[in-house]
Amino acid sequence: VSVVAPFRVVRQQTGSYPVWLGRRLVERIVEILPELGSSGGVVVLAADGIASSWGETVRTALGREVPFIRVPDSEEKKTVTTVEQIIGTMLEHGVGRDWLAVIVGGGTAGDTAGFAASVFMRGIRFIHVPTTLLAQLDSSIGGKVAVNHRLGKNLIGSFAPPAGVVCDFETLSTLPARELRSGLYEALKAGVLADRKLFDTMVSHRGAILSRDATLETVVAAAIDVKIGIVTMDEREGDRRRLLNYGHTIGHGFETATGYRVITHGDAVGWGMIAANAIARERGILAAPEQTAIDEAILSYDLEPLPPMDRGDVFDAITHDKKFRGGKRVMVLALEIGRCEVFDDVSEKEVELGVDAALGVSARTSSR
Ligand SMILES: NC(=O)c1ccc[n+]([C@@H]2O[C@H](COP(=O)([O-])OP(=O)(O)OC[C@H]3O[C@@H](n4cnc5c(N)ncnc54)[C@H](O)[C@@H]3O)[C@@H](O)[C@H]2O)c1
Numbered sequence: 001v002s003v004v005a006p007f008r009v010v011r012q013q014t015g016s017y018p019v020w021l022g023r024r025l026v027e028r029i030v031e032i033l034p035e036l037g038s039s040g041g042v043v044v045l046a047a048d049g050i051a052s053s054w055g056e057t058v059r060t061a062l063g064r065e066v067p068f069i070r071v072p073d074s075e076e077k078k079t080v081t082t083v084e085q086i087i088g089t090m091l092e093h094g095v096g097r098d099w100l101a102v103i104v105g106g107g108t109a110g111d112t113a114g115f116a117a118s119v120f121m122r123g124i125r126f127i128h129v130p131t132t133l134l135a136q137l138d139s140s141i142g143g144k145v146a147v148n149h150r151l152g153k154n155l156i157g158s159f160a161p162p163a164g165v166v167c168d169f170e171t172l173s174t175l176p177a178r179e180l181r182s183g184l185y186e187a188l189k190a191g192v193l194a195d196r197k198l199f200d201t202m203v204s205h206r207g208a209i210l211s212r213d214a215t216l217e218t219v220v221a222a223a224i225d226v227k228i229g230i231v232t233m234d235e236r237e238g239d240r241r242r243l244l245n246y247g248h249t250i251g252h253g254f255e256t257a258t259g260y261r262v263i264t265h266g267d268a269v270g271w272g273m274i275a276a277n278a279i280a281r282e283r284g285i286l287a288a289p290e291q292t293a294i295d296e297a298i299l300s301y302d303l304e305p306l307p308p309m310d311r312g313d314v315f316d317a318i319t320h321d322k323k324f325r326g327g328k329r330v331m332v333l334a335l336e337i338g339r340c341e342v343f344d345d346v347s348e349k350e351v352e353l354g355v356d357a358a359l360g361v362s363a364r365t366s367s368r
């Protein structure tokens with residue numbers, strides 16, 4: 001039992017887990033999760049990029065010797081090969097089935113190490129300590145972990161709820177600006193999906209949020225609540241979880257067409273939302289002032305223009321596979337700020353219109 005009250009307890013069919021939010025929580029991790037300080041086995045799996053900073057902070061906070069394993073945190077290394085390496089290193093360290101893994105890092109390491117933990121000896125318990133904004137408000141919540149296959153992103157994975165999530169806002173202080181922005185587009189997504197107040201806060205407090213003051217913490221809390229609302233509702237109402245794909249269908253096309261390194265995931269989602277809004281506007285389901293408000297909010301967070309890309313590659317990525325050609329696409333479209341819906345009848349022509357609209361806006365912003 002923890003002496004520190006969690007912000008929320010997420011109740012999913014696959015398991016329930018507490019989420020803690022606050023400052024300097026990493027230093028108090030043993031207070032938060034007393035079993036980390038007891039005699040049971042604990043292994044730290046830390047993302048390469050922050051292993052010597054936040055990874056060390058966690059190791060020190062544990063106050064005892066524990067195996068410390070570095071996890072590659074690039075999208076290219078989010079593979080079964082890396083998972084096998086992590087498992088091999090855990091075996092060398094004598095990690096057993098009753099051990100607890102503490103996973104520290106962004107979504108890439110969280111997904112890779114989380115998947116490794118979920119299959120190691122048929123699954124050991126693990127705790128997420130997300131250190132990017134995106135990981136705090138998105139990937140650490142919802143109980144999904146996955147790695148990439150040569151043929152596509154996140155194709156190998158499992159439903160594996162963590163034993164807990166510890167979000168320390170302090171870790172965001174070292175996050176590069178571009179990674180901060182990447183998470184902010186996902187926060188705007190959450191606002192458009194289900195929380196108009198969150199959206200309005202992000203419009204009116206842009207400067208404060210970019211300077212990472214306390215408003216950023218309220219943004220994280222609100223976005224987490226949107227995600228929790230959707231992943232828990234999902235179990236009652238079928239596939240509402242697909243709502244989380246707002247901005248992701250065409251965004252994925254931009255990401256794939258540019259090779260996953262040039263733009264961040266969040267940038268791609270930002271442009272994907274602008275593309276989806278053009279489709280919704282054309283259908284007459286999203287009013288022009290709402291479209292303008294959403295698009296301007298996204299652009300106002302210094303959304304970088306899209307790099308040059310082959311339009312054909314974008315469509316190939318969206319249609320995935322030749323057999324979808326000519327068929328209808330499933331896309332999430334906004335009806336108003338705070339309300340979106342899943343549509344399963346989006347035509348190829350509409351997808352083209354959306355892609356071209358985003359490329360057009362991007363060309364205009366880059367020439368400003
Ligand atoms: N499982 C899910 O439900 C889910 C949901 C959304 C996204 N994802 C996955 O998340 C991944 C993206 O995660 P991400 O955006 O966190 O990127 P990331 O994990 O690649 O981190 C981005 C960069 O920031 C560095 N970094 C991390 N924390 C830092 C800190 N505190 N200070 C300084 N640098 C830091 C990392 O080393 C890395 O170079 C994708 O692979 C995506 O598929 C998963």
Ligand SMILES: [Zn+2]
Nearest residue numbers: 186248265269
């Ligand atoms: Zn996303």
